Amino acid sequence: MPEAVSPTVPLPQNPVDDAAIDADRLAESLAVLDALVDECRLELAVEGLRVRAVDPANVAAVSIDLPADAFERYEANGETVGVDVARLAEVVGLADSGDSVRLVLDAERRRLHVLVGELAYTLGLIDPEAIREPLDPAEMEYDCPAELALDGRGISRVVDAADMVSTHLTLGVDPEAGAFYAEAAGDTDDVALSFPREELAALSPADAESLFSLDYLREMARPIPADSEVTVELGSEQPVTLAFAVADGAGAATFLLSPRRSVA
Amino acid sequence: MPEAVSPTVPLPQNPVDDAAIDADRLAESLAVLDALVDECRLELAVEGLRVRAVDPANVAAVSIDLPADAFERYEANGETVGVDVARLAEVVGLADSGDSVRLVLDAERRRLHVLVGELAYTLGLIDPEAIREPLDPAEMEYDCPAELALDGRGISRVVDAADMVSTHLTLGVDPEAGAFYAEAAGDTDDVALSFPREELAALSPADAESLFSLDYLREMARPIPADSEVTVELGSEQPVTLAFAVADGAGAATFLLSPRRSVA
Amino acid sequence: MPEAVSPTVPLPQNPVDDAAIDADRLAESLAVLDALVDECRLELAVEGLRVRAVDPANVAAVSIDLPADAFERYEANGETVGVDVARLAEVVGLADSGDSVRLVLDAERRRLHVLVGELAYTLGLIDPEAIREPLDPAEMEYDCPAELALDGRGISRVVDAADMVSTHLTLGVDPEAGAFYAEAAGDTDDVALSFPREELAALSPADAESLFSLDYLREMARPIPADSEVTVELGSEQPVTLAFAVADGAGAATFLLSPRRSVA
CATH class of the missing domain: 3.70.10.10 (Proliferating Cell Nuclear Antigen)
Structure with a gap:
């Protein structure tokens, strides 16, 4: 053309x-x-x-x-x-x-x-x-010792399930069980997802647990393709980062989300 | 898993x-x-x-x-x-x-x-x-002498067509013509559907005609798969029952809808 | 049946x-x-x-x-x-x-x-x-010397692009460039589409440029199948006609849209 x-x-x-x-x-x-x-x-x-x-x-x-x-x-x-x-x-x-x-x-x-x-x-x-100049997330220093990888489908499932009961959710890593987990608690119902090491593309376990807003996570999950591998970094009351490839692997994208301090 | x-x-x-x-x-x-x-x-x-x-x-x-x-x-x-x-x-x-x-x-x-x-x-x-304990439709006695079977697609077509002109419809069987029929009358338009014996999976004809609310029939038609066979029982000013298989034939579902007495 | x-x-x-x-x-x-x-x-x-x-x-x-x-x-x-x-x-x-x-x-x-x-x-x-008896567009005389043909997809693209910036658009033919064009201007953004002769199914070029309402063109584009060939006739401050086949070529349809005089 x-x-x-x-x-x-x-x-x-x-x-x-x-x-x-x-x-x-x-x-x-x-x-x-x-x-x-x-x-x-x-x-x-x-x-x-x-x-x-x-x-x-x-x-x-x-x-x-x-x-x-x-x-x-x-x-x-x-x-x-x-x-x-x-x-x-x-x-x-x-x-x-x-x-x-x-x-x-x-x-x-x-x-x-x-x-x-x-x-x-x-x-x-x-x-x-x-337009406000942001801090560069790549240059920010956080204490996020746990790292794991799962596909975009897994991220979406975490968001969809937590969304049924609450407006926020806990993401964490249990080093003893060797699992990445997500939990949300509602008035009558609770939901928990647990991804053991063998269901993850990667896991560097360490104690990590932080609380996040679902409104943000929902928006962040939407553009991630279902079969993209997403690398997740987590700490204790630290931001979570979601990193994944774009442009058929030629480019890179990263989301960073600050933790919530406590649940009102 | x-x-x-x-x-x-x-x-x-x-x-x-x-x-x-x-x-x-x-x-x-x-x-x-x-x-x-x-x-x-x-x-x-x-x-x-x-x-x-x-x-x-x-x-x-x-x-x-x-x-x-x-x-x-x-x-x-x-x-x-x-x-x-x-x-x-x-x-x-x-x-x-x-x-x-x-x-x-x-x-x-x-x-x-x-x-x-x-x-x-x-x-x-x-x-x-x-939660109110219902009567068991399987144990209720009605005088519904006419029985016929057609697929879920036929039920949906009846509902969609009647919906265009009215909020209620008549379901009946004409034993002489050997047909199941549905009719609805609106202010300017009327609609009638007639399923002769050769278009039905089964027909045990008997005089039967009753008036029903479309709001209920629409909800009942929605979960019935298009290619499921639905057994319909009808009487004169009697409830209609729609029975069909679920769980790949291993389970059974039945809807029962009471007739309306007259059209306001 | x-x-x-x-x-x-x-x-x-x-x-x-x-x-x-x-x-x-x-x-x-x-x-x-x-x-x-x-x-x-x-x-x-x-x-x-x-x-x-x-x-x-x-x-x-x-x-x-x-x-x-x-x-x-x-x-x-x-x-x-x-x-x-x-x-x-x-x-x-x-x-x-x-x-x-x-x-x-x-x-x-x-x-x-x-x-x-x-x-x-x-x-x-x-x-x-x-119902008011309309004039027969086939019998109306306009001075639309330019004629061209493109597929319904092209018409839709013109409408979708112009819709992003304005409520009206200019359609015209540039005889020197040998191209059909569409233009729309918004407060911050402008859009232009140019279909050179080799992208058109036909082109009888002549000076032509008129302004049209997008509300009407959008409605007219909707029922035209993407792969239907549409014959477009244009003049200078004259109506545009869009003619295309219906019923697998056995029938004919024509839309006619009057030009807008100026942009308020």
Whole structure:
């Protein structure tokens, strides 16, 4: 399919930020961001696309790294732009599976051109200074000694089951039993899930137990594909991190969720 | 898959009521109950699970019989427990198709443990004395001389068509024409369905015609699989019964709906 | 399957208007009408079914022509009847794919009998004099020198993309570039689609550009199958027409939409 050029909004001459990526890869990464934030900063680093964002209540954070080789073509110069995540996801959603999405930055006019087949969408950008700069979860230090891995289906089952009885749940590791567990208690009913070592893709056991909000975990579980392997790091009254691959393994995503102190 | 044990809510020691059943079979039976009632009594009889329930307005009744051989394992001692049907259905809905659901009664603590794979759900039970004991539709005597059989698809078509013009419909058998019929009349439109003997799986004709509420019939039609054979018994101003197999033929379900006297 | 006869509403004796048609063909044609009107006149002409209708605001028009050979059987005498389009579509929707729908007019009692398998639906007709007679779009003269053809998928993509930024869009042909284009401008974002000649099934280029309401175009795009070829005629500040085949090519449908003068 020839690349389209909008008859009304011309592309910048010799753009320095010009990339093309498989529509499904981009859609998947945007869905991860969309789970927590409305707007975010995209850092168009020389070595790839890098996003760090926190939710408005400062309870959860998300990071996406799409290195240059996750793209079909990638040229960038280190610019940082602010975008409306849901809007960009909606434009990419107009692509058919297998389509290529071309992204061209017009830094001067503060526009991102999104080109898919015969479609040329011109996205107005947001001043990145107006978007709070988050802490980088990769650089934060937590004491999360327990690490384990299970598939996205397991994460969804934990959320769906806990959701039936409560608004929050406990995640923990029992080193003696060698199991990852989740528990939630309601007024009349309780629910517990226990994943023994042999049902997990990995387990580095250590004492760990923290309480989390289900509202956040539900949003975070939604964009994780059912058969993706998710690496979970847990501590005692520490944040939980969920790390998984995006873009067919070429990119990486991480969610971080702060613990709740106690149940009101 | 190993059977999970909740780390927080221990199973009773040496439970006397302990059964395991295919998740789809249990889900199907609960959907039948859920069509009419919010809460019901489960009788954990020695020979199998037995449920009799009436809707709150006392207009319709439902029965389910799942004999021991509909289960993968069945041990029971005649207890009767009260459950929230929709809640139990929701828990069973977390199972994947083909999963086995284990049910363990803790009579002392009034809890039903529902175990599916790594999930241990503890369902608080309802005092069965607080749930009205229904008449047993199997023991009620009605004068319903006409009997016929058609598939669930036919029942749904009757309901969908009548629903377009009215809130109630007439079901009857015309012995001369040798046909089962349904009719509904609206302000501007009328609808009639006629199933001649050759389109029915069975027909024992006799004069029969009664008027029914569509609200109930719609709920009753919903859980009946499209290709299940439904045996219908009809009389003149008598209840209608819809009987069909559940649990791959190992169990039996019956709906009973009282007639309306006249149309306001 | 034997043709059913309602036990309560007898068919007219020796009906002069009596036709049978594949349910999918009829459903598809009714969906086209339903996009713009609630009620319309059906002209049961000797040579086939003919419908002309305008939307209540007089902004858009629709025509359907189903010649006699689009039917399995067709006998008609030139009657014109008024019908509730959505209601008739709902009745036809009760048919299974592949079913035949028989339509029998009872002109005297102002009823249309709709017979599908065991179902006999009696539709009360509307006085055709109470439905405004539209101009015939086929007879209206416009100056639309540009003509092109693309598939229904292309029409939907134009609508979906424009919908993201505005309530109206410009459709035009650029004779120099040899392309059909669509453009919409929003507060922060713009969208443009350009279909070069090689992506179109046909193109007779000429200067043409007009502005249209998306509310109407969205409704018109909905019933057009994704792989149907749509012939588009455009002028400068002239209506657009979308013409496509229905009933597996045996019938014809046309939408006409008036241009908007300017953007408020």
